[in-house]
Amino acid sequence: xxxxxxxxxxxxxxxxxxxPTTSQQQAPASVEDRSPGQPGAQTQGIGxxxxxxxxxxxxxxxxxxxxxxxxxxxxxxxxxxRSIYYDFDQYDVKDEYRPLIEAHAAYLRxxxxxxxxxxxxxxxxxxxxxxxxxxxxxxxxxKRMLLLLGVKEDQVEAVSLxxxxxxxxxxxxxxxxxxxxxxxxxxxxx
Amino acid sequence: xxxFSARWISRAATALVGxxxxxxxxxxxxxxxxxxxxxxxxxxxxxVPFPGEAVLPPGxxxxxxxxxxxxxxxxxxxxxxxxPQPTEASTVDYAEWRARLADALVLGSVATRPDGxxxxxxxxxxxxxxxxxxxxxxxxxxxxxxxxxxxxxxFVYEKLTGVRGxxxxxxxxxxxxxxxxELQIADADGADEETALAxxxxxxxxxxxxxxxxxxxxxxxxxxxxxxVHSLLDGKRHVVANFKGSNSAxxxxxxxSxxxxxxxxxxxxxxxxxxxxxxxxxxxxxxxxxxxxPFFSPDGKFIYFTSDRGGSPQIYRMPSSGxxxxxxxxxxxxxxxxxxxxxxxxxxxxxxxxEGKFQVALLDLTSGQAQILTDSDRDESPSFAPNGxxxxxxxxxxxxxxxxxxSIDGRVRQRLTVNAGDVREPAWGPFIQ
Numbered sequence: 001x002x003x004x005x006x007x008x009x010x011x012x013x014x015x016x017x018x019x020p021t022t023s024q025q026q027a028p029a030s031v032e033d034r035s036p037g038q039p040g041a042q043t044q045g046i047g048x049x050x051x052x053x054x055x056x057x058x059x060x061x062x063x064x065x066x067x068x069x070x071x072x073x074x075x076x077x078x079x080x081x082r083s084i085y086y087d088f089d090q091y092d093v094k095d096e097y098r099p100l101i102e103a104h105a106a107y108l109r110x111x112x113x114x115x116x117x118x119x120x121x122x123x124x125x126x127x128x129x130x131x132x133x134x135x136x137x138x139x140x141x142x143k144r145m146l147l148l149l150g151v152k153e154d155q156v157e158a159v160s161l162x163x164x165x166x167x168x169x170x171x172x173x174x175x176x177x178x179x180x181x182x183x184x185x186x187x188x189x190x
Numbered sequence: 191x192x193x194f195s196a197r198w199i200s201r202a203a204t205a206l207v208g209x210x211x212x213x214x215x216x217x218x219x220x221x222x223x224x225x226x227x228x229x230x231x232x233x234x235x236x237x238v239p240f241p242g243e244a245v246l247p248p249g250x251x252x253x254x255x256x257x258x259x260x261x262x263x264x265x266x267x268x269x270x271x272x273x274p275q276p277t278e279a280s281t282v283d284y285a286e287w288r289a290r291l292a293d294a295l296v297l298g299s300v301a302t303r304p305d306g307x308x309x310x311x312x313x314x315x316x317x318x319x320x321x322x323x324x325x326x327x328x329x330x331x332x333x334x335x336x337x338x339x340x341x342x343x344x345f346v347y348e349k350l351t352g353v354r355g356x357x358x359x360x361x362x363x364x365x366x367x368x369x370x371x372e373l374q375i376a377d378a379d380g381a382d383e384e385t386a387l388a389x390x391x392x393x394x395x396x397x398x399x400x401x402x403x404x405x406x407x408x409x410x411x412x413x414x415x416x417x418x419v420h421s422l423l424d425g426k427r428h429v430v431a432n433f434k435g436s437n438s439a440x441x442x443x444x445x446x447s448x449x450x451x452x453x454x455x456x457x458x459x460x461x462x463x464x465x466x467x468x469x470x471x472x473x474x475x476x477x478x479x480x481x482x483x484p485f486f487s488p489d490g491k492f493i494y495f496t497s498d499r500g501g502s503p504q505i506y507r508m509p510s511s512g513x514x515x516x517x518x519x520x521x522x523x524x525x526x527x528x529x530x531x532x533x534x535x536x537x538x539x540x541x542x543x544x545e546g547k548f549q550v551a552l553l554d555l556t557s558g559q560a561q562i563l564t565d566s567d568r569d570e571s572p573s574f575a576p577n578g579x580x581x582x583x584x585x586x587x588x589x590x591x592x593x594x595x596x597s598i599d600g601r602v603r604q605r606l607t608v609n610a611g612d613v614r615e616p617a618w619g620p621f622i623q
Contacts, residue, residue: 052425
């Protein structure tokens with residue numbers, strides 16, 4: 001079906017491109033193209049611009065987090081704390097977040113099958129692509145700490161969302177501070 | 191709109207399993223263009239309505255006039271109804287058109303062919319030199335009115351300015367509405383937009399293949415940046431780079447055989463080459479700093495990129511096979527997003543000034559002289575028109591993401607907006623062959 005449609009389209013385009021118009025020959029006044037090397041009348045076909053679309057919004061969004069009681073989601077457990085915030089233009093983890101990262105490192109050591117995704121984020125100022133790189137630097141820093149604390153390399157992936165997924169909207173310093181952040185997500189949560 | 195829906199229905203029959211029909215775009219989705227600055231000396235041109243063009247709504251000549259005026263280099267003259275209506279075959283009274291203050295004149299006609307298609311003919315005249323400059327006849331279907339008008343605009347523009355026109359080219363950009371992101375393709379005048387990809391996760395950095403048939407881009411649909419190549423004609427897309435970590439910033443080599451990308455698979459953000467099918471990965475930079483936003487020079491010999499190896503983000507250049515990099519920007523503490531002009535002689539980029547404003551800058555690569563082209567303060571993602579005369583970029587006006595375009599002399603300015611949404615990440619496509 002697709003091949004037929006494409007073949008038909010190509011045939012139409014080819015016909016447009018090649019066929020001199022009949023009315024061209026009948027018309028008393030010919031249209032001249034005085035461009036060098038192109039004497040006489042010239043009829044040109046017009047191609048169609050086509051875009052074939054893909055809609056991902058019709059598909060289900062990501063799997064729901066696993067239910068049930070888990071230390072990872074228990075609000076009284078430090079493991080439910082997943083965000084690390086940064087000062088402007090800073091990429092090192094502040095001391096106040098060390099216990100959080102140590103707790104996740106301990107959990108990952110105790111659960112060698114568990115995997116985490118660390119998503120680095122930036123505020124919205126500047127180039128989107130450069131911010132992807134800056135967010136990556138934050139995520140890489142958290143990953144490095146986890147590895148130093150004995151977590152296995154294949155349990156951790158550090159990625160960047162750059163400025164694309166702000167937690168807080170707006171152009172205030174408060175919003176920016178919320179968005180300079182790394183989030184730790186366990187497999188099944190992303 | 192009609193043709194889009196019709197084409198969609200026929201294509202839906204062959205659509206890949208799992209991809210549902212996209213809703214046809216609403217009228218609101220269309221980019222509208224406002225001219226906010228024009229050239230100093232615009233050529234006065236008389237574009238006489240073509241007899242018979244009423245059968246091809248909205249008519250050929252209104253689109254041609256809008257195209258030429260939008261370029262900032264032409265001023266369309268108001269013409270009273272002429273009886274009899276002149277066509278391309280009429281004898282031109284140059285003195286009369288000179289009296290109407292026209293420097294140039296376009297005459298034409300539209301006829302219906304026996305096969306139900308249409309024929310549009312036109313002729314361009316230099317009124318000052320009293321000489322015809324040529325013309326073309328086109329056969330077309332009813333849904334090709336705009337494409338035909340753009341071809342005429344290209345002809346007129348090139349004959350009168352000596353520069354190839356870009357009216358038949360297309361642009362890509364991302365529209366964000368609520369939590370929905372759409373990668374759209376539209377004609378250079380914002381018309382006939384179509385959605386190439388719709389997603390609930392961000393889409394950034396669209397980059398046209400040199401043949402205009404494919405787009406590379408970064409999609410976050412897997413909760414991390416992954417580079418895809420998307421064929422526009424059939425909607426087929428495939429992953430080019432989905433390595434551990436982030437995959438971003440695709441740029442095509444001029445021959446279309448390679449993509450430069452920024453990957454974090456080996457730590458940090460480094461530049462690699464990869465084939466468009468995802469094979470042949472090769473690392474180009476080896477350092478502990480950020481290297482990203484690669485962009486090939488038009489001759490393919492160099493890759494410009496952004497790096498913070500000197501302590502602040504600046505633009506560098508290295509051979510496209512890798513090797514020693516040379517620093518290109520020196521003024522200021524934040525110069526990013528390099529894009530080389532199609533003639534290779536200048537570099538557009540984003541520069542942050544002392545007041546924290548991010549603006550489009552243009553650097554003459556021969557003289558080293560840089561010039562700020564805009565007065566906005568949150569500019570991003572510059573993209574040259576394929577004829578090198580305009581730079582399209584994203585900015586923020588009144589809290590909304592819009593696209594703007596500025597001529598390389600800073601005089602001609604346009605603004606492209608959509609209703610109820612943010613537009614960003616523009617990429618101007620290549621000339622249509």
